[in-house]
Amino acid sequence: MTAPPQASTKPLRKSAVKPRKTLRELFLHRLPHYNGPYNVGYMDIEVPVRNPRPVSDLRRNGKPVLRLDTVLMGIYYPCDLQSHNGAGKPHRVDWMPRPRAATAKGYAKYLHxxxxxxxxxxxxTSLYTKLPAFRNxxxxxxxxEDIRNDTGPTGQKAREEEENPTSRPKFPVIIFSHGLGGSRLCYSSICGELASFGFFVIAIEHRDGSGARTYVSLPSNVEAAAIESSTADLHTNNEGKEHTSDKKVQRRRKKGVNPYYxxxxxxxxxxxxxTSPHNRRGVDHILRSAQIELRQEEIKEAFYILNLINSGRGDxxxxxxxxxKGNIGSSSIGLNGVDWEDWKDxxxxxxxxxxxxxxxxxxxVQICRDDSLTWLGQGIILDAWGQATPPGGKTLKERITKPIISxxxxxxxxxxxxxxxxxxxxxxxxxSGALCWMLTVVGSTHLAMTDLAVLYPQWMSILMKSMVxxxxxVSLTTTASLEFLKIILPPEQTKYNMWADEKLLQSAEPPSEPEESLRSDHAPDHKWVAVRLKIPNEFTVRLRVWVRRTWRFIVCTGREVADLSGGLQDFGQKDEIWTHMCPTHEAVQEHLNQVR
Structure with missing residues (x-):
C-alpha cells in the first residue's frame, strides 16, 4: 500500500501581502502597491564586464566619449515574503538612486x-519614497493562490506539479531599457507590476551618458590611468565636474572602498x-547611434550574467x-541573504x-534587428523616440523579424x-511576416509611462495637460504588454499565468491606414508638439471633473474609488486606446497554432 504524500511545511500557493505604509508615506508622495498575485523582490547587481573598453569611434578632445567598464542592473522578481528567511525582515527599496542628494543634483543639471x-x-516630496518592493x-x-480555482488544463497541470515537492515555477524574462534622464528605478511602476504577475524584469541602468547621473564603480585592481575617456575622467578637471582625484582614490582604497567615476x-x-521636434539640425545621430551601440553591449553582458545565475553560479x-557596503551608490545590504540555489534554473x-x-x-527596435541574438524573442516598444531610431537595412538580417508591440x-x-x-x-x-501591434493610450503624455506621472500627477496634468x-x-501599458506576451510566448512560459487581460488587443479591427485612427481633439499648438496636449474648454472640463470627484468622494466615503487620484478622462469613455495597426485574427490564430 502506497503511503500518502507528506504535507509540505510551506504552502505552494499563496497570495501577495500588501506592504505596510511607512510614516513618511502618510505625508509624502508614494508609489501604489502592485496588482499581481506575487509580492515583488528587488536586488542591485553591478559587475565588471568581460572586456572593459571604449565603445564606438566617437571621440572628443582626442579621447573616447563612451566606455564599457561594468554593467548595472536592478532585478525585479516575484518573491515570497511569508517564507523569507534572511537576516531580519526584508527592507523596502529607495526610489531615488543612492547617493540621493547627489543624484538629485544630477537631475537639476540635466534640467538646467x-x-x-x-x-x-x-x-x-519623493526623495525618500520607497518602492513596494523588498530588497533581496x-x-x-x-x-x-487563485490558480487553484482554475478547472482547465492550466489548473490541472498545476495540481499535478503541486504533488511533486521538488517542483518550482519558472518565470519568463524581460530586459528593460530606460529613456533619456532615466535610471533602473524610475520605471518601477511598470517593472514591478510585471514582476508581480510572474516575470523577472531586468532594468539596466545605462552608462552611455543618457541618464541624468549614474555612478560607475570600478574593481579595486583597476588603475585610474587605465580609464581614458573625455566624460569618465577620474581626475578633477577645470570645469569642476564631480570626479575623483588621485588622492581621494588612494584614501578610499585604504578604507577598502573601490574607486568610481x-x-x-x-x-x-x-x-x-x-530631442526637440523644432530643432532645425535634427537628431545628433553620431552620438545617439554610439549610445545605442553601448546599450546593446550592456544588454549582452546582462544576459551573460543571467546565464551564470540561472546555471547555478550565482555565488x-x-x-x-x-x-x-562601502561602495558608492550601494545599499549596505548588498546581496546579503540571497540563496542562489533558489535561483538555479x-x-x-x-x-x-x-x-x-x-x-x-x-x-x-535596434536590438530586435540583431539577428545574432538567438535568445531574443520579441520587443515591447513604449513611446519610442522614433527620430533617434537608426534606419533598417535593406536585407532581412538588418530588419525587424521578431514580433513587436508599440x-x-x-x-x-x-x-x-x-x-x-x-x-x-x-x-x-x-x-517580414512578424506579428505587430501599434497602439496609442488616449490622453497620455510622454512621461505617463514613468514613475514621475504617478508621483506628480497634478504637475503632469497642469503643465503637460495629461488627461489620463x-x-x-500604467495599467493599460502593462495589460496590453501582458496580452501581447500571452499570444507570443511559447506555452511552457505562459501555462501558469494569472496575467491581467482586458482583451485590449482584440478590441478593434485594423484600419486600412494607421493615420485613419488618429484624432485631432487634443492636438496641441505647433510650439507644444511632443510636449503637451490641448484641452478644449479646459476650465469647464476641470470644473466638471472636480464636481464629479467631490460627489463620488462624498457618496463613496470609506470605499476606494478608482478615479479619485487624477485624470480628466471619463472612465466610462470606451475609447481609451487607439489601434493604428494590428494583425488579423486569422494571423494571430495561425501563430498560436504554430507555437502550440
Whole structure:
C-alpha cells in the first residue's frame, strides 16, 4: 500500500501581502502597491564586464566619449515574503538612486535648473519614497493562490506539479531599457507590476551618458590611468565636474572602498536640443547611434550574467558584485541573504522580451534587428523616440523579424515625424511576416509611462495637460504588454499565468491606414508638439471633473474609488486606446497554432 504524500511545511500557493505604509508615506508622495498575485523582490547587481573598453569611434578632445567598464542592473522578481528567511525582515527599496542628494543634483543639471531648489523640493516630496518592493527577498517558489480555482488544463497541470515537492515555477524574462534622464528605478511602476504577475524584469541602468547621473564603480585592481575617456575622467578637471582625484582614490582604497567615476548626461555637440521636434539640425545621430551601440553591449553582458545565475553560479556573480557596503551608490545590504540555489534554473532564457521607453524604445527596435541574438524573442516598444531610431537595412538580417508591440502616448502621436517613424519600423516588422501591434493610450503624455506621472500627477496634468489617470495609463501599458506576451510566448512560459487581460488587443479591427485612427481633439499648438496636449474648454472640463470627484468622494466615503487620484478622462469613455495597426485574427490564430 502506497503511503500518502507528506504535507509540505510551506504552502505552494499563496497570495501577495500588501506592504505596510511607512510614516513618511502618510505625508509624502508614494508609489501604489502592485496588482499581481506575487509580492515583488528587488536586488542591485553591478559587475565588471568581460572586456572593459571604449565603445564606438566617437571621440572628443582626442579621447573616447563612451566606455564599457561594468554593467548595472536592478532585478525585479516575484518573491515570497511569508517564507523569507534572511537576516531580519526584508527592507523596502529607495526610489531615488543612492547617493540621493547627489543624484538629485544630477537631475537639476540635466534640467538646467539650480540644484538647491530641486533637491529641496524632492526632499519634501519623493526623495525618500520607497518602492513596494523588498530588497533581496526570497524568490517565490509557489504558484498564485487563485490558480487553484482554475478547472482547465492550466489548473490541472498545476495540481499535478503541486504533488511533486521538488517542483518550482519558472518565470519568463524581460530586459528593460530606460529613456533619456532615466535610471533602473524610475520605471518601477511598470517593472514591478510585471514582476508581480510572474516575470523577472531586468532594468539596466545605462552608462552611455543618457541618464541624468549614474555612478560607475570600478574593481579595486583597476588603475585610474587605465580609464581614458573625455566624460569618465577620474581626475578633477577645470570645469569642476564631480570626479575623483588621485588622492581621494588612494584614501578610499585604504578604507577598502573601490574607486568610481560619475557619468552625467552628455549633451550633443553643437546641438543641445536634438530631442526637440523644432530643432532645425535634427537628431545628433553620431552620438545617439554610439549610445545605442553601448546599450546593446550592456544588454549582452546582462544576459551573460543571467546565464551564470540561472546555471547555478550565482555565488560567482555575488563575489564580483560592486554594489555592496562601502561602495558608492550601494545599499549596505548588498546581496546579503540571497540563496542562489533558489535561483538555479528558474528563468526562461529563451524567447526573452526586450522592452524600453523613449530612447529605450529606439534601443529595443535596434536590438530586435540583431539577428545574432538567438535568445531574443520579441520587443515591447513604449513611446519610442522614433527620430533617434537608426534606419533598417535593406536585407532581412538588418530588419525587424521578431514580433513587436508599440504602445505610444497621444502627445507623441501628434508629432507627425515621430509617428511616421513608428509606422516605418512597424511596417518593417509586418513586412517580414512578424506579428505587430501599434497602439496609442488616449490622453497620455510622454512621461505617463514613468514613475514621475504617478508621483506628480497634478504637475503632469497642469503643465503637460495629461488627461489620463496615471495609474490607468500604467495599467493599460502593462495589460496590453501582458496580452501581447500571452499570444507570443511559447506555452511552457505562459501555462501558469494569472496575467491581467482586458482583451485590449482584440478590441478593434485594423484600419486600412494607421493615420485613419488618429484624432485631432487634443492636438496641441505647433510650439507644444511632443510636449503637451490641448484641452478644449479646459476650465469647464476641470470644473466638471472636480464636481464629479467631490460627489463620488462624498457618496463613496470609506470605499476606494478608482478615479479619485487624477485624470480628466471619463472612465466610462470606451475609447481609451487607439489601434493604428494590428494583425488579423486569422494571423494571430495561425501563430498560436504554430507555437502550440
Amino acid at each position: 535648473i539650480p540644484a538647491l531648489p530641486v533637491t529641496a523640493y524632492l526632499a519634501c 527577498a526570497k524568490l517565490a517558489a509557489h504558484w498564485p 560619475v557619468m552625467d548626461y552628455i549633451l550633443p555637440k553643437d546641438n543641445a536640443q536634438d 560567482e556573480v555575488a563575489s564580483l558584485n560592486l554594489r555592496k 528558474r528563468m526562461f532564457l529563451s524567447k526573452v522580451t526586450m522592452m524600453g521607453h523613449s530612447f529605450g524604445g529606439a534601443t529595443t 504602445i505610444s502616448s497621444e502627445v507623441f502621436m501628434h508629432w507627425k515625424d515621430n509617428f511616421d517613424k513608428i509606422v516605418e519600423f512597424s511596417n518593417e516588422a509586418r513586412d 489617470d496615471p495609474l490607468r495609463a
